[in-house]
Amino acid sequence: VGSPAPNKAVEGAAESLQLDWKTKLRDFPWLKTGLIIWALGAVVVFAARLASYQRMRHVLRAYAQPIEDPACRTAWEEQGYRGPLRLMRCSAVSSPMVCGLFRPLLLLPCQKYSNLTLQMIFRHELVHIMRHDLWYKLLLLAASTVHWFNPIVHWLVRAADRDLEISCDEKVTCRKNRDF
Numbered sequence: 001v002g003s004p005a006p007n008k009a010v011e012g013a014a015e016s017l018q019l020d021w022k023t024k025l026r027d028f029p030w031l032k033t034g035l036i037i038w039a040l041g042a043v044v045v046f047a048a049r050l051a052s053y054q055r056m057r058h059v060l061r062a063y064a065q066p067i068e069d070p071a072c073r074t075a076w077e078e079q080g081y082r083g084p085l086r087l088m089r090c091s092a093v094s095s096p097m098v099c100g101l102f103r104p105l106l107l108l109p110c111q112k113y114s115n116l117t118l119q120m121i122f123r124h125e126l127v128h129i130m131r132h133d134l135w136y137k138l139l140l141l142a143a144s145t146v147h148w149f150n151p152i153v154h155w156l157v158r159a160a161d162r163d164l165e166i167s168c169d170e171k172v173t174c175r176k177n178r179d180f
Contacts, residue, residue, distance in 0.1 A: 075118035
């Protein structure tokens with residue numbers, strides 16, 4: 001039969017260890033650690049996005065070519081936009097897009113479009129330019145970088161992106177009939 005003394009010693013050691021852990025947890029620099037983890041995460045996300053941006057610039061330099069098609073140029077000139085916008089084709093893009101905050105660049109995939117389709121594409125992309133949507137997208141990108149840990153922010157950014165596209169489509173088609 002075991003003596004009660006060793007059990008009391010074990011219980012005392014366990015209680016001491018538990019108090020020691022409680023003290024360590026209470027005294028741990030939670031805020032400082034949390035800030036360090038947040039900052040490291042933000043730096044990693046920012047670095048990944050910066051690398052993605054650099055890859056995109058490299059691809060555009062390698063594959064984007066000025067548009068030589070006279071029909072496309074005519075459809076563009078019919079829009080009446082006189083701002084600083086370059087019009088190019090790029091085999092690396094799958095849908096029309098505008099990029100560039102200070103010197104906008106409208107990229108078209110390497111495929112043929114009808115004149116009506118070109119007009120709608122140009123109008124859609126010009127709405128983005130005139131409303132400064134690229135600046136809004138940069139703000140959304142910054143918010144999702146700062147809040148890299150929050151899935152709700154990422155969901156909101158995707159929803160805002162989708163809403164920007166839908167609102168551009170609505171503006172382009174607002175005076176068109178249902179058949180259009």
